[in-house]
Amino acid sequence: MSRIVSITLQNNDDARPIIEAIEKDNPDATVNLYPAMVKIDCDGRLIVKQETVEGLLGREWDVQELHLSIVSIAGNVDEEDDYFELSWNI
Amino acid sequence: MAEKRKKKLGIKQRYSMLTRGLGWDTTYQPMDKVFPYDNYEGIIIHDWEGWEDPFRLTMDAYWKFQSEKEKKLYAVIDSFAQNNGHLGITDARYVNAIKLFLTGVSPLEYQAARGFTHVGRQFRGVGPRVACQMQAIDELRHVQTQIHSMSHYNKFFDGLHSAPHMHDRVWYLSVPKSFFDDARTAGPFEFLTSISFAFEYVLTNLLFVPFMSGAAFNGDMATVTFGFSAQSDEARHMTLGLEVIKFMLEQDERNIPIVQRWMDKWFWRGTRMLTLVGMMMDYMLPKRVMSWREAWDIYFTEAGGALFADLARYGIKPPKYADIATKEAEHISHQAWNIFYNYTHAAAFHTWIPEKEELDWLSEKYPDTFDKYYRPRLEYLDKEEKAGRRFYNDILPMLCQVCQIPMGFTDMDDPTTISFHSSEYQGNKYHTCSHGCKDIFDYEPEKYVQAWLPVHQIYQGNCGGAEVPDVLKWYNFNLGADNMEYQGSPDQKLWDEWQAHRKKA
Amino acid sequence: MSVTSIGKYEFEPLDNQENFHGNQLTYINWEQHLLFCAPVCLPLPPEMPFGTLVKEVLPGVYNKHPDYEKIKWDDVIWKLDGADFTPNMNASLADNGFSHKSLVRFWTPGLDGIEGSHS
Numbered sequence: 248m249s250r251i252v253s254i255t256l257q258n259n260d261d262a263r264p265i266i267e268a269i270e271k272d273n274p275d276a277t278v279n280l281y282p283a284m285v286k287i288d289c290d291g292r293l294i295v296k297q298e299t300v301e302g303l304l305g306r307e308w309d310v311q312e313l314h315l316s317i318v319s320i321a322g323n324v325d326e327e328d329d330y331f332e333l334s335w336n337i
Numbered sequence: 338m339a340e341k342r343k344k345k346l347g348i349k350q351r352y353s354m355l356t357r358g359l360g361w362d363t364t365y366q367p368m369d370k371v372f373p374y375d376n377y378e379g380i381i382i383h384d385w386e387g388w389e390d391p392f393r394l395t396m397d398a399y400w401k402f403q404s405e406k407e408k409k410l411y412a413v414i415d416s417f418a419q420n421n422g423h424l425g426i427t428d429a430r431y432v433n434a435i436k437l438f439l440t441g442v443s444p445l446e447y448q449a450a451r452g453f454t455h456v457g458r459q460f461r462g463v464g465p466r467v468a469c470q471m472q473a474i475d476e477l478r479h480v481q482t483q484i485h486s487m488s489h490y491n492k493f494f495d496g497l498h499s500a501p502h503m504h505d506r507v508w509y510l511s512v513p514k515s516f517f518d519d520a521r522t523a524g525p526f527e528f529l530t531s532i533s534f535a536f537e538y539v540l541t542n543l544l545f546v547p548f549m550s551g552a553a554f555n556g557d558m559a560t561v562t563f564g565f566s567a568q569s570d571e572a573r574h575m576t577l578g579l580e581v582i583k584f585m586l587e588q589d590e591r592n593i594p595i596v597q598r599w600m601d602k603w604f605w606r607g608t609r610m611l612t613l614v615g616m617m618m619d620y621m622l623p624k625r626v627m628s629w630r631e632a633w634d635i636y637f638t639e640a641g642g643a644l645f646a647d648l649a650r651y652g653i654k655p656p657k658y659a660d661i662a663t664k665e666a667e668h669i670s671h672q673a674w675n676i677f678y679n680y681t682h683a684a685a686f687h688t689w690i691p692e693k694e695e696l697d698w699l700s701e702k703y704p705d706t707f708d709k710y711y712r713p714r715l716e717y718l719d720k721e722e723k724a725g726r727r728f729y730n731d732i733l734p735m736l737c738q739v740c741q742i743p744m745g746f747t748d749m750d751d752p753t754t755i756s757f758h759s760s761e762y763q764g765n766k767y768h769t770c771s772h773g774c775k776d777i778f779d780y781e782p783e784k785y786v787q788a789w790l791p792v793h794q795i796y797q798g799n800c801g802g803a804e805v806p807d808v809l810k811w812y813n814f815n816l817g818a819d820n821m822e823y824q825g826s827p828d829q830k831l832w833d834e835w836q837a838h839r840k841k842a
Numbered sequence: 843m844s845v846t847s848i849g850k851y852e853f854e855p856l857d858n859q860e861n862f863h864g865n866q867l868t869y870i871n872w873e874q875h876l877l878f879c880a881p882v883c884l885p886l887p888p889e890m891p892f893g894t895l896v897k898e899v900l901p902g903v904y905n906k907h908p909d910y911e912k913i914k915w916d917d918v919i920w921k922l923d924g925a926d927f928t929p930n931m932n933a934s935l936a937d938n939g940f941s942h943k944s945l946v947r948f949w950t951p952g953l954d955g956i957e958g959s960h961s
Binding site for chain 3: 373374377378379524672675676678679680709710711712713714717718728730731732733734735736743744745747753754755757759763765766767768781782783784786787788789790792793794796797798
């Protein structure tokens with residue numbers, strides 16, 4: 248049974264630190280490259296942490312800036328001030 | 338970043354300030370009269386406060402991010418136009434996918450804006466009302482930015498001049514048009530199930546993601562940019578779709594069978610409409626990203642599998658006929674291309690026989706089916722075309738009463754035999770292309786007997802005249818330019834001239 | 843089942859036979875010849891003899907196919923609205939049982955389409 252949650256981001260300068268942060272915080276994530284975009288899959292749960300992105304960017308980063316780079320998602324969304332999380336309840 | 342400024346309220350509280358306490362219970366008119374549409378469908382809501390807002394974008398943040406997206410998009414559109422971006426696409430055949438997108442898909446964005454404006458008025462709960470109203474604004478932005486981006490191609494290529502006019506009249510555009518008409522004439526909960534859930538959550542990835550990636554691969558900077566700009570809103574829309582489903586299911590168990598039936602219906606209607614996308618991916622992109630089959634496996638089988646496993650705890654099953662739709666992924670793009678190849682004289686875009694390497698790619702991607710069922714036909718048609726006998730089908734096709742696509746789909750276990758289904762209703766016969774479409778008809782025959790089937794309308798004399806050229810003029814086609822085979826078309830001649838100039842330079 | 847609606851829901855079908863100027867719609871499909879992507883739809887007078895349909899109408903629909911001239915009409919297998927059917931060539935479509943929106947399918951044994959691909 249597939250439990251893959253997934254986030255697809257544009258492959259551009261705004262998104263690169265987010266992609267890197269996701270790889271750091273979700274060691275099991277698989278990064279798939281497509282023309283112009285990156286699809287990151289993870290089993291059951293995937294988190295984007297504000298702190299990690301800010302560390303990579305060297306500036307404050309509002310989690311909602313994700314809206315500028317997001318292409319698609321799969322999973323139930325939990326959005327907070329300091330993280331954005333996708334999960335399935337399976 | 339030690340002294341990070343803390344906002345006074347958390348994100349949940351901020352969003353709650355926006356969406357709660359704005360509504361009130363009316364006193365001099367009963368609530369049921371003020372909101373007459375949100376309970377007749379049979380959906381029982383005990384507590385509108387149980388609505389969980391998935392994305393918590395307050396108005397100030399919404400305007401900030403949307404304006405940033407617009408600035409980025411318009412920088413690219415300007416640059417694309419100033420630098421003659423159309424010269425950088427892989428091949429002029431590619432523009433035909435854009436023609437189909439502009440006439441078939443962009444008007445749906447406008448239909449969505451109308452639909453969400455309507456339902457955004459009709460819910461008595463404030464949470465869903467705000468979400469629908471914001472989505473209505475997004476959808477309007479999508480249709481505007483799409484028309485604006487693609488207008489650059491209209492300066493050079495045929496078939497892009499009358500999209501809204503064509504959307505309302507042309508035979509194959511009745512497929513997407515009737516899909517949205519069906520959704521908008523349903524109640525507000527069915528509308529959200531159809532558009533937000535079945536279409537946006539379950540199926541939209543199949544439309545936008547591989548297609549935009551394909552546009553990128555084919556050098557179409559304008560389309561990539563409007564596509565991704567729209568898609569960044571789409572992630573919010575998808576969560577609205579999932580939320581409305583969970584909301585209905587959590588409110589009352591009597592909602593479950595109604596929601597299941599809507600899912601079954603709209604999944605099937607959605608897959609039928611996406612046939613057009615399958616055809617674009619397998620046949621219309623000169624450089625291909627992935628086959629329709631592969632896109633289906635990633636975005637429906639894998640992503641949909643997890644989604645429906647998640648919803649199983651509410652007693653929801655995967656959509657009926659999902660197994661048939663998965664089998665169809667082997668066939669429908671080829672069958673759809675044949676429909677358009679047959680009737681290109683009546684279409685506002687060109688078709689062609691794929692080149693040898695493209696046929697080889699299809700053979701590789703569809704090893705069990707392409708060589709056996711489809712390649713011999715394409716090679717025969719290629720020979721005929723090269724001998725000056727380009728094949729066209731001169732007689733109008735039979736259409737499915739529900740999806741309105743010509744009855745070109747076969748039985749998936751018998752791919753050489755057309756799939757026929759029919760029903761009797763009040764003494765009349767109605768024909769459908771599949772179990773899925775027949776079930777939809779049989780459940781609400783009163784609705785589908787009103788279908789405006791283009792072929793029947795032509796024969797009734799309601800489409801400009803009795804002869805095909807009269808009908809095409811009524812469609813606003815420039816005959817001999819917008820329609821017919823790609824080889825020898827004005828588009829092809831112009832493109833070849835540009836390429837010749839480039840070589841000389 | 844029926845439509846769930848906010849009020850009375852009764853509308854005329856758009857394709858009643860009287861809208862077709864004395865004709866009735868007839869759907870025709872040559873089986874296993876998918877060069878023609880779908881069945882065709884034609885408005886035909888109910889009084890047209892079946893033989894006229896075969897001799898005068900079908901060539902205009904299907905004679906671009908290389909198999910068409912090889913058809914042995916005596917061997918053709920017919921189905922009308924899902925049931926096996928032996929047409930009377932001299933009788934009218936109506937007397938052969940055709941009504942508005944009837945579907946007639948025919949098989950031509952021994953002819954398998956382009957390169958045997960059923961196209």
